[in-house]
Amino acid sequence: MKANIVRDSLRSFGAFLNRGRTPYIVSAVLLVLGTVLVYVSPRSIPAFLLFAIAAGLSYFLNMRKSVKLALAVLIAVVIVPILGARNIFYLEVIFQIAVFSALALGLNIVVGFSGLLNFGYMAFYAVGAYLWGFFGSQQPFLLHAIPGTVPPGTKFFLAPDWFYIFIFLGVIVAAIIGLVMGLPVLRVRGDYLAVITLGCGEIIRQLANNLDKPLNFTNGPQGITPIQRPSLPKELLAFFNRLFEPLVGHDVTANQFYNIMFYLIAVLVVVVVIVVTYRLEDSKIGRAWAAIREDELAAQAMGIPANKLKLGAFAVGASFAGAMGVLFAASRTFVSPESFTFLQSVGVLTMVILGGIGSIPGVIIGAAVVTILNVQVLQSFSLFLAQLRQSDAVIPIINFHWKDLSNQLDPSKYQRLVFGIILILMMIYRPTGILPAARRKRELSAPDSLDVPGDTGAEDTGAEHAAKKGVDHE
Amino acid sequence: MSGLLRRNSGSEALREILLPLGRMGVFVVGAGAVFSAIMLVLALLCRGSGADKLLVDSQGINIVTYTLVNLPQVLIDGVTLGFVYAAIALGYTMVYGVLEFINFAHSEIFAIGAFAGVEFLIGMDRLGVLKAAGPMGSYMYLVLALVVSMVASGGIAMLVERTAYRPLRNSPKLVPLISAIGVSFALQDIIRLVESLTTGQFYRVMPTFGDFDKRLPLFSIKTGQDSTLVDIQIKSIVVIGAAVLMLVGLNYIVNATRIGKAIRSVAQDRNTAALMGIGVNAIISFTFLIGGALGGAAGLLYALKFTRIDPFVGFMPGIKAFTAAVLGGIGNLTGALLGGIILGMLESFAGAYLGTFTMGAFGSEYKDIIAFLVLIIFIIFRPSGLLGEQVSQKA
Numbered sequence: 100m101k102a103n104i105v106r107d108s109l110r111s112f113g114a115f116l117n118r119g120r121t122p123y124i125v126s127a128v129l130l131v132l133g134t135v136l137v138y139v140s141p142r143s144i145p146a147f148l149l150f151a152i153a154a155g156l157s158y159f160l161n162m163r164k165s166v167k168l169a170l171a172v173l174i175a176v177v178i179v180p181i182l183g184a185r186n187i188f189y190l191e192v193i194f195q196i197a198v199f200s201a202l203a204l205g206l207n208i209v210v211g212f213s214g215l216l217n218f219g220y221m222a223f224y225a226v227g228a229y230l231w232g233f234f235g236s237q238q239p240f241l242l243h244a245i246p247g248t249v250p251p252g253t254k255f256f257l258a259p260d261w262f263y264i265f266i267f268l269g270v271i272v273a274a275i276i277g278l279v280m281g282l283p284v285l286r287v288r289g290d291y292l293a294v295i296t297l298g299c300g301e302i303i304r305q306l307a308n309n310l311d312k313p314l315n316f317t318n319g320p321q322g323i324t325p326i327q328r329p330s331l332p333k334e335l336l337a338f339f340n341r342l343f344e345p346l347v348g349h350d351v352t353a354n355q356f357y358n359i360m361f362y363l364i365a366v367l368v369v370v371v372v373i374v375v376t377y378r379l380e381d382s383k384i385g386r387a388w389a390a391i392r393e394d395e396l397a398a399q400a401m402g403i404p405a406n407k408l409k410l411g412a413f414a415v416g417a418s419f420a421g422a423m424g425v426l427f428a429a430s431r432t433f434v435s436p437e438s439f440t441f442l443q444s445v446g447v448l449t450m451v452i453l454g455g456i457g458s459i460p461g462v463i464i465g466a467a468v469v470t471i472l473n474v475q476v477l478q479s480f481s482l483f484l485a486q487l488r489q490s491d492a493v494i495p496i497i498n499f500h501w502k503d504l505s506n507q508l509d510p511s512k513y514q515r516l517v518f519g520i521i522l523i524l525m526m527i528y529r530p531t532g533i534l535p536a537a538r539r540k541r542e543l544s545a546p547d548s549l550d551v552p553g554d555t556g557a558e559d560t561g562a563e564h565a566a567k568k569g570v571d572h573e
Numbered sequence: 574m575s576g577l578l579r580r581n582s583g584s585e586a587l588r589e590i591l592l593p594l595g596r597m598g599v600f601v602v603g604a605g606a607v608f609s610a611i612m613l614v615l616a617l618l619c620r621g622s623g624a625d626k627l628l629v630d631s632q633g634i635n636i637v638t639y640t641l642v643n644l645p646q647v648l649i650d651g652v653t654l655g656f657v658y659a660a661i662a663l664g665y666t667m668v669y670g671v672l673e674f675i676n677f678a679h680s681e682i683f684a685i686g687a688f689a690g691v692e693f694l695i696g697m698d699r700l701g702v703l704k705a706a707g708p709m710g711s712y713m714y715l716v717l718a719l720v721v722s723m724v725a726s727g728g729i730a731m732l733v734e735r736t737a738y739r740p741l742r743n744s745p746k747l748v749p750l751i752s753a754i755g756v757s758f759a760l761q762d763i764i765r766l767v768e769s770l771t772t773g774q775f776y777r778v779m780p781t782f783g784d785f786d787k788r789l790p791l792f793s794i795k796t797g798q799d800s801t802l803v804d805i806q807i808k809s810i811v812v813i814g815a816a817v818l819m820l821v822g823l824n825y826i827v828n829a830t831r832i833g834k835a836i837r838s839v840a841q842d843r844n845t846a847a848l849m850g851i852g853v854n855a856i857i858s859f860t861f862l863i864g865g866a867l868g869g870a871a872g873l874l875y876a877l878k879f880t881r882i883d884p885f886v887g888f889m890p891g892i893k894a895f896t897a898a899v900l901g902g903i904g905n906l907t908g909a910l911l912g913g914i915i916l917g918m919l920e921s922f923a924g925a926y927l928g929t930f931t932m933g934a935f936g937s938e939y940k941d942i943i944a945f946l947v948l949i950i951f952i953i954f955r956p957s958g959l960l961g962e963q964v965s966q967k968a
Contacts, residue, residue: 214747283952287956290746290747290750293750294952295952295953298892301892301941302945305938305939305941305945309935312933312934313934441888513766515758515762516758516766518758519754519757519759519761519762520755521755523759526748526752530748
């Protein structure tokens with residue numbers, strides 16, 4: 100029982116960390132250390148990882164809620180913008196983490212809470228992005244233009260500050276599309292539903308790709324650009340510079356400040372999403388979702404309107420993605436169908452599954468880990484290989500020149516492999532994720548429920564299964 | 574294996590060979606006739622419309638003649654595509670029939686088959702034997718390449734089942750599905766890694782050899798002053814012939830041999846089959862083997878027809894073949910054949926006529942959307958497909 104030794108020592112270590120004042124000291128020390136390291140060497144990845152871990156650890160330690168909250172606000176509003184102003188790349192990473200956290204939380208409502216698999220989740224994100232992409236650019240005046248051409252003097256359709264309204268519009272429109280895409284749940288469930296969502300997602304992407312004629316709505320594969328960003332409050336920029344200039348070391352330009360602003364908006368949206376998700380999970384609706392997920396027939400027999408609630412799950416999940424889509428379009432000033440492929444949908448699913456289906460902190464950690472893996476670790480590995488390629492280094496024993504390494508070996512392009520391996524391994528060894536939802540943990544700690552013999556070929560019947568589940572829930 | 578492949582009786586075996594051939598003929602002719610009739614009615618309805626005028630102005634023929642003239646070529650293309658889809662769809666449908674599980678990685682098994690066969694032919698080409706081969710020789714190499722594809726794909730399919738699906742066989746239904754998605758993505762990049770490390774390019778082009786690219790003229794249609802030639806590429810004939818052989822062979826294995834009987838019994842009730850002394854795991858492995866082998870052969874046929882392949886080549890044909898399987902009734906071999914032919918026809922008709930009939934507003938790029946719509950509509954309104962019986966859904 101080697102695993103038990105590891106688990107026990109981890110548990111005693113955790114107990115040690117959580118004793119008395121230790122958690123406050125530990126998180127303060129780690130946070131200061133991480134911040135200083137990132138501040139001193141803005142390009143070092145280990146420093147950033149330490150910072151990320153320090154920020155994440157504060158959540159799990161046994162501290163007073165108010166202290167945790169204060170720490171979170173301090174990190175989000177003060178430390179990250181300052182560090183980000185010193186190295187904009189981190190801000191980009193954290194911005195992406197925030198965006199994907201919101202997406203993963205939205206997908207989590209569909210997959211985790213109500214147990215419906217959705218392979219076309221990026222479609223809702225696309226709806227939000229194209230909503231602002233269309234109305235926030237010159238596109239409404241270009242309906243009859245040849246795709247890719249802009250007659251000189253074309254005005255923007257709306258004033259830039261409509262963006263804030265469109266975040267709410269994105270929520271509503273995506274929720275409506277979610278309802279439409281969810282309609283098949285009235286008749287279909289299980290794997291067939293998953294395939295339908297895949298089909299719907301692909302249809303929306305193909306429409307984005309092809310709707311440049313007869314009327315040029317989406318500008319086809321080239322995508323829509325430029326899309327407006329909300330106007331920058333000059334006073335705020337001046338204020339930020341006056342306050343933090345000595346710390347940042349240089350004046351922050353308007354363009355850099357846009358990054359900070361989008362980051363703050365994203366954090367705000369994520370906070371709203373988290374609050375909504377928590378409230379939903381603990382509500383009557385959340386419990387009804389769990390009931391449907393565990394046994395739909397029994398839930399219906401108890402008077403739960405399963406169809407309505409499943410549609411609701413689709414709509415709520417979609418609405419988060421819609422809001423983030425609007426934000427994404429504005430922050431990139433560019434949307435194209437390339438950003439909304441099946442690969443991206445599976446990426447968000449990977450985050451949910453890695454973190455823990457149905458677990459809110461788990462899903463956020465999943466989003467953070469996968470995003471850091473994608474945009475930082477794989478990228479820097481690529482850079483490292485590129486440097487090796489340019490050097491004269493040789494692997495000694497087999498006498499391999501790094502120069503001869505194929506240009507195609509670019510780890511940052513192998514996202515599929517990463518997603519695929521994560522999915523397979525998680526499904527086989529830890530289907531509940533890194534940080535399982537409390538409820539699932541309880542279910543799985545019951546004996547026999549995760550016993551997967553695999554070679555008997557025995558499949559328990561529905562009645563047996565339901566009975567076993569019922570026992571597990573005691 | 575000889576004992577397992579023993580046939581039941583002579584006449585029955587003959588029946589199992591002739592019956593699917595007859596069905597294929599009926600399906601091809603029937604689907605072709607129905608599609609042609611619908612298209613003609615549409616053309617007649619569209620007389621005098623803007624599309625009609627545009628055609629008269631640009632090509633000097635009205636829309637009915639245009640439809641008629643293009644019909645034979647469209648039908649030939651549709652049948653070729655349909656048989657490729659049918660061969661892939663069989664892999665989905667067999668696995669679904671036995672395990673009630675959508676093997677998402679089947680599209681990558683298909684891609685692996687394509688790459689294995691094409692790599693073999695490229696190797697032969699480099700050795701110079703391909704160019705030197707006579708007409709019979711080129712067919713021999715093609716058959717060898719098909720065997721290579723089938724072995725590679727069948728082997729990988731079995732391996733995938735053993736490593737990624739078997740440990741999850743008794744988990745909730747969505748767990749192996751997610752694992753299958755993972756396998757599908759991982760395999761795409763593994764193919765890409767292997768191919769790009771060996772040459773620096775991750776796509777491959779089928780070497781040209783033999784007379785597969787030659788077109789056999791069939792007949793020509795006179796319309797006023799000029800005439801349209803209807804022809805068929807030799808490779809289309811090869812694709813159809815090979816697919817027909819494979820379909821008949823599979824049908825024979827499943828319906829007329831002992832191992833086929835074992836497969837059917839495992840599909841019907843795994844526990845009872847195990848009690849009757851059938852090695853359930855071996856049978857499931859075998860199912861993946863032949864499903865994968867068929868998919869691999871289809872991959873090579875696809876490469877022969879479309880020449881250029883890349884690691885992501887499997888996704889669209891895979892989804893469409895799955896659509897075909899659902900369309901015909903998943904779990905039903907005959908249904909997969911029917912579904913494949915219908916979907917191939919639908920796609921080729923959409924590709925050929927959609928642009929003209931809508932005056933360029935919606936072009937052939939909408940054929941994918943049409944396939945997805947067919948999939949969604951069938952799953953929602955007739956999940957048992959055209960031929961399948963009502964299957965209960967286990968969530």
